[in-house]
Amino acid sequence: MEFFRIKKDIPFMRHALVFNVISLLTFALAVFFLATRGLHLSVEFTGGTLVEVSYAEAPQLEPIRSALAGSGYPDAQVQNFGSARDLLIRLPNREDLDTSRVSETVMSTLQQAGGPAPELRRVEFVGPQVGKELAADGSMALLLVIVGIMIYLALRFEWRFAVSAIIANLHDVIIILGFFAFFQWEFSLPVLAAVLAVLGYSVNESVVVFDRVRETFKKKRAMSTPQVLDHAITSTISRTVITHGSTQVMVLSMLLFGGETLYYFALALTIGICFGIYSSVLVASPLVMWLGVSREQFIKPKKEKEEAVV
Amino acid sequence: MNRYPLWKNLLIGLVLLWGLLYTLPNFYGEVPAVQVSSAKATLKLDAAATTDRIAGALKAAGIDNTGIFSDANSVRARFKDTETQLRAKDVIEQAFNPDASDPSYVVALNLLSASPSWLTSIQALPMYLGLDLRGGVHFLLEVDMPGALVKRLDSTTGDLRTLMRDKSVRHAGITREGNTVVIRFRDAAQREAGRRAILDSTADLQLVERDDSADDLKLVATLTPQAQQTMRDFAIKQNITTLHNRINELGVAEPVIQQQGAERIVVQLPGVQDVAKAKDILGRTATLEVRMVDDTPGAIEQALAGSVPFGTELYTERGGSPLLVKKQVVLTGDRLTDAQPGFDGQTNEPAVHLTLDAAGARIFRDVTRENVGKRMAILLFEKGKGEVVTAPVIRSEIGGGRVQISGRMSTVEANDVALLLRAGSLAAPMEIIEERTVGPSLGAENIQKGFNSTLWGFLAIVVFMCAYYLLFGLVSSIALAANLLLLVALLSLLQATLTLPGIAAMALTLGMAIDANVLINERIREELRNGASPQAAIAAGYDRAWDTILDSNITTLIAGIALLVFGSGPVRGFAVVHCLGILTSMFSAILVSRMLINFIYGRRRKVDSLSIGQVWKPEGK
Numbered sequence: 001m002e003f004f005r006i007k008k009d010i011p012f013m014r015h016a017l018v019f020n021v022i023s024l025l026t027f028a029l030a031v032f033f034l035a036t037r038g039l040h041l042s043v044e045f046t047g048g049t050l051v052e053v054s055y056a057e058a059p060q061l062e063p064i065r066s067a068l069a070g071s072g073y074p075d076a077q078v079q080n081f082g083s084a085r086d087l088l089i090r091l092p093n094r095e096d097l098d099t100s101r102v103s104e105t106v107m108s109t110l111q112q113a114g115g116p117a118p119e120l121r122r123v124e125f126v127g128p129q130v131g132k133e134l135a136a137d138g139s140m141a142l143l144l145v146i147v148g149i150m151i152y153l154a155l156r157f158e159w160r161f162a163v164s165a166i167i168a169n170l171h172d173v174i175i176i177l178g179f180f181a182f183f184q185w186e187f188s189l190p191v192l193a194a195v196l197a198v199l200g201y202s203v204n205e206s207v208v209v210f211d212r213v214r215e216t217f218k219k220k221r222a223m224s225t226p227q228v229l230d231h232a233i234t235s236t237i238s239r240t241v242i243t244h245g246s247t248q249v250m251v252l253s254m255l256l257f258g259g260e261t262l263y264y265f266a267l268a269l270t271i272g273i274c275f276g277i278y279s280s281v282l283v284a285s286p287l288v289m290w291l292g293v294s295r296e297q298f299i300k301p302k303k304e305k306e307e308a309v310v
Numbered sequence: 311m312n313r314y315p316l317w318k319n320l321l322i323g324l325v326l327l328w329g330l331l332y333t334l335p336n337f338y339g340e341v342p343a344v345q346v347s348s349a350k351a352t353l354k355l356d357a358a359a360t361t362d363r364i365a366g367a368l369k370a371a372g373i374d375n376t377g378i379f380s381d382a383n384s385v386r387a388r389f390k391d392t393e394t395q396l397r398a399k400d401v402i403e404q405a406f407n408p409d410a411s412d413p414s415y416v417v418a419l420n421l422l423s424a425s426p427s428w429l430t431s432i433q434a435l436p437m438y439l440g441l442d443l444r445g446g447v448h449f450l451l452e453v454d455m456p457g458a459l460v461k462r463l464d465s466t467t468g469d470l471r472t473l474m475r476d477k478s479v480r481h482a483g484i485t486r487e488g489n490t491v492v493i494r495f496r497d498a499a500q501r502e503a504g505r506r507a508i509l510d511s512t513a514d515l516q517l518v519e520r521d522d523s524a525d526d527l528k529l530v531a532t533l534t535p536q537a538q539q540t541m542r543d544f545a546i547k548q549n550i551t552t553l554h555n556r557i558n559e560l561g562v563a564e565p566v567i568q569q570q571g572a573e574r575i576v577v578q579l580p581g582v583q584d585v586a587k588a589k590d591i592l593g594r595t596a597t598l599e600v601r602m603v604d605d606t607p608g609a610i611e612q613a614l615a616g617s618v619p620f621g622t623e624l625y626t627e628r629g630g631s632p633l634l635v636k637k638q639v640v641l642t643g644d645r646l647t648d649a650q651p652g653f654d655g656q657t658n659e660p661a662v663h664l665t666l667d668a669a670g671a672r673i674f675r676d677v678t679r680e681n682v683g684k685r686m687a688i689l690l691f692e693k694g695k696g697e698v699v700t701a702p703v704i705r706s707e708i709g710g711g712r713v714q715i716s717g718r719m720s721t722v723e724a725n726d727v728a729l730l731l732r733a734g735s736l737a738a739p740m741e742i743i744e745e746r747t748v749g750p751s752l753g754a755e756n757i758q759k760g761f762n763s764t765l766w767g768f769l770a771i772v773v774f775m776c777a778y779y780l781l782f783g784l785v786s787s788i789a790l791a792a793n794l795l796l797l798v799a800l801l802s803l804l805q806a807t808l809t810l811p812g813i814a815a816m817a818l819t820l821g822m823a824i825d826a827n828v829l830i831n832e833r834i835r836e837e838l839r840n841g842a843s844p845q846a847a848i849a850a851g852y853d854r855a856w857d858t859i860l861d862s863n864i865t866t867l868i869a870g871i872a873l874l875v876f877g878s879g880p881v882r883g884f885a886v887v888h889c890l891g892i893l894t895s896m897f898s899a900i901l902v903s904r905m906l907i908n909f910i911y912g913r914r915r916k917v918d919s920l921s922i923g924q925v926w927k928p929e930g931k
Contacts, residue, residue: 123585130743138876140876144876148868149868190884193815196873197873201822204865211857236832242778242832243824246771246828247818247825249771249774250767258759258762262760
């Protein structure tokens, strides 16, 4: 079995402008949704209390809401979670609430609200300062990843590669966030982990292509820069599709079998993988070209390279 | 050219064998067990004696156990089913805590790994499951350091007042203002005398002179940075000790109480469902009380005969003799800022030095002045039941908040009493800033879901790889399985906490790890397409792919490390597994798969074709 039977190098670079315009548009849309709708941050970031309960049979939501309002939580959000029998109750932090007692009060209110008794599945309470710290730590992690990867790529390849790989992949991150903003999916800590993992992972993709670019520059002297890039992308495309396909199969499995907790995590990865292929190949490579990559940059340090190989 | 030297094959084989060995405990599952540990700070568990006692008690009741294990702090007995476990718990409870209202031991239900003891003896333990997988409560508590500082300054204020009086320095008032203590003087000579007296007595204070008007001279004292640091460290250690003592009451098998950062404490109570009770116990203060002893002649005999005089209670001293104590509370543990073992300055007898805060010191001075010659009792309340820690005689009025308890004490006893007194009070108030409760059913479900998604994803990849790359695909799949094996072994060895995001990271890492083998296989196909001989294609494929694999893994690792450094809670669980997975995948994808390929092709002299799927050659080449 072989999927890819490509006779000639595909002229990707001829359409470079089109690819970049497409990604610029999606990027602009993502930024627009992020700005207008904002992220639906989970309780971990905003602070507050989250109570998940399970009933033997589907409960009525209205009586529960009014019972909670009666116990002093008029701002409680009550919604079904997964199935009609599972409820998720969200309570924002308020200055005047004794936060350490919220979960007990909610449980006793639910028990008194009539109907079947609920089973407590999960409680999460996060104080306001913890939420802020998490958000700050998340941004720091993102920054560290960007700086770390740029330094590594600049040392290993060339600054042009580092810059274009990071631009291409940051644009993935923004697009994932844009999806979360548009659909108002819950942005939780595992999703943040997924976003950062995607960043590392799709830089991979650029690295594989760049490796080939470097190799081709050295081997095939007759080719022009766009031809070299076309050749590098064409000769790695089979691997690109198969690898991402395999990773996606795993992620799909999480999406299907992982339950609610892993659902958004897997969803973020799915978007990241799809856009990762596109951007790291079709956005990063033209950027490298426009930044002025040329054969000379790889030929000069040739002696050092040989030593490195030995 | 496609042969590994013997040592390399052996090394890879050994690593895989090691992986298998340390993964094994995870397959045995868990069996019910009963765990016995000490419930009191003063009672040290003697492992050998306790083991014998448990064995004896079980034998007497005719209950079979499947092994008794001990470590530094607890002894655990395994049973074949939950029913036996419950019966055994009752038997052991009776044997160890004859007085149910005053238990000396914590007897708790627990789960133990069912792996054979030879595995346990080489430290091969199953992975440590996080609370989201086993169910339980997680709290993050923050110690109120400003509160602790104020408490400390209040007691300093009292100290300074005593000091000024002792040294006959005239001052016009000592007050705490914010985070400073301000001493007023009327003239410069007195201020200088005061300054010298303070500097002679303590190194913890920094003094600054401030003149607001000619006859309003001030000395502003602040705690030195070192003293503040010592105070913070002390406060957090003290609170952890207190929490340990309190959590013992809950009978939790494996509680985790750890410092996190400078001001926070993590408390994890696996298996605990009664959150309300857990919070009550964590948040309780003032379990220490100072009361007067009723020494009225004849009263004690009357009380022992059954009629306790009105307004008093009967307690037993640590030595065993009865003591009649008044119900009225003189002081509570809130007022105690420190208790340290030491020696009496004159007699050199072992003693316990107590420090009270300003308000406590005032009360204490008044009470001692009125009751010279009488006895006072210090009681510690555990589980709502009081115990007399010590009942000294008041020799003279005690001011300044520094109290010394001495007489008829050994050094060990002095240590124990100091510990007990400290255990009764929190150094600084704490607040719960994060709480996570996971029900047991959700935990079990999470394990199942995580396991299923990994399994199905893994199988799908194996099927695809075998279909697309044939024999090379099979080898890649075996390498992927080896990766999983090594990852689980490493996690078991490190006893890193496995959480649901951790399982997700495991699945994701597997999905990414196959990349290395795809790269290699594609490279080999390409070499074949360009006309290389099969053996040369294998060698070139592995060599050329190496650079790329290294680069791509390092970029992924950078992201993983950033998550590890800045992540907390669920993100850290994810990052640990992700980083370890990247490392194991480099080993298995390159070395293990190469070894297998070498075994298959490297030994043959002549290889006509490789079983790597169809290699399509464009016309004209």
